[in-house]
Amino acid sequence: EAGVAQSPRYKIIEKRQSVAFWCNPISGHATLYWYQQILGQGPKLLIQFQNNGVVDDSQLPKDRFSAERLKGVDSTLKIQPAKLEDSAVYLCASSLDFGVRNTEAFFGQGTRLTVV
Amino acid sequence: KQEVTQIPAALSVPEGENLVLNCSFTDSAIYNLQWFRQDPGKGLTSLLLIQSSQREQTSGRLNASLDKSSGRSTLYIAASQPGDSATYLCAVRGNYGQNFVFGPGTRLSVLP
Numbered sequence: 001e002a003g004v005a006q007s008p009r010y011k012i013i014e015k016r017q018s019v020a021f022w023c024n025p026i027s028g029h030a031t032l033y034w035y036q037q038i039l040g041q042g043p044k045l046l047i048q049f050q051n052n053g054v055v056d057d058s059q060l061p062k063d064r065f066s067a068e069r070l071k072g073v074d075s076t077l078k079i080q081p082a083k084l085e086d087s088a089v090y091l092c093a094s095s096l097d098f099g100v101r102n103t104e105a106f107f108g109q110g111t112r113l114t115v116v
Numbered sequence: 117k118q119e120v121t122q123i124p125a126a127l128s129v130p131e132g133e134n135l136v137l138n139c140s141f142t143d144s145a146i147y148n149l150q151w152f153r154q155d156p157g158k159g160l161t162s163l164l165l166i167q168s169s170q171r172e173q174t175s176g177r178l179n180a181s182l183d184k185s186s187g188r189s190t191l192y193i194a195a196s197q198p199g200d201s202a203t204y205l206c207a208v209r210g211n212y213g214q215n216f217v218f219g220p221g222t223r224l225s226v227l228p
Contacts, residue, residue: 004159033215042120042205042218043160056215091159093216103209105150105216107160 002026004108006092012114018080021111025073025094031055033105034067034077035091043091049075050097082115089113118143120208122219129196130227137191137222139206144184150216151180151191152205160205164191168211196226 005024013019025032031050035043046065048055051072060067064083069075079086089110095103119142129135139149148167152160164173164180166189172181179192189206203223207216 006159035218040220042207042220044218045215048215093160103148104162104165105207105209106162107152109159112157 004092004094004106006090006108006111008111009109010112010114012116013082015084015115016081018078019082019113020079021077021090021092021113023075023077023092023108025075025092026106028096029094029106030072030097031095031103032069032075033093033095034075035093037089037091037110039088046077046090079113082113084115087113087115118146118208118210118214118217120206120217120219122204122206122222124222125220126223126225128225128227131196131198133196133226134192134194135196135224137193137204137224139189139191139219141187141189141208141217143210144187145211146184147209147211147214149180149182149189149206149208151178151189152207154203154205154221156202163204193224196224198226198228200224200226 034046037043046060047057047067049069067077091110093105093107095105123138150165151163166182177194182189203221205221207218
């Protein structure tokens with residue numbers, strides 16, 4: 001079974017530039033999450049999708065971050081314009097529908113963003 | 117709002133020791149709890165998933181317990197090995213389709 005795929009693995013940009021990350025979840029997984037992990041901390045949720053609908057985006061800085069999940073499969077996360085404090089690892093995860101008992105979350109390798 | 121803490125923040129042990137990592141959460145209305153391992157520069161690898169109705173789960177040298185009423189989970193690692201060196205994270209999921217809330221992690225070093 002293929003895992004969660006993310007690209008790119010690394011990205012270095014200057015502040016005020018824009019950047020986009022891509023995620024392909026495990027086939028059949030309805031729920032997709034984007035997390036931000038700052039060095040030395042646990043991951044923090046940015047946005048949660050169920051199919052192509054947003055379940056929770058309460059911690060997404062909407063003035064600069066946006067995310068979409070067209071057709072309920074792949075997802076992209078965009079930052080525009082980037083700030084120095086956005087330097088972090090961006091993790092994508094997926095899980096089966098909440099109504100299914102086995103709701104184990106599977107994570108991708110992450111994208112390490114450095115803003116200079 | 118769910119808050120998750122982990123103790124200790126860092127732990128260094130000689131090879132062969134048995135050890136316990138602790139995870140505490142403030143809201144006992146959880147759906148499940150999941151333990152992850154994270155190697156430097158890598159994503160998260162799932163270790164064990166405990167449903168809210170379960171008391172423990174075992175996988176190889178790992179045993180995770182859950183006491184929902186007291187808001188605690190422990191991860192027991194038997195006969196530790198240098199390859200166990202990593203950061204261990206616990207995450208809890210709420211009852212209503214909520215996301216996983218993570219603790220800050222315990223950084224484990226197993227010395228040969």
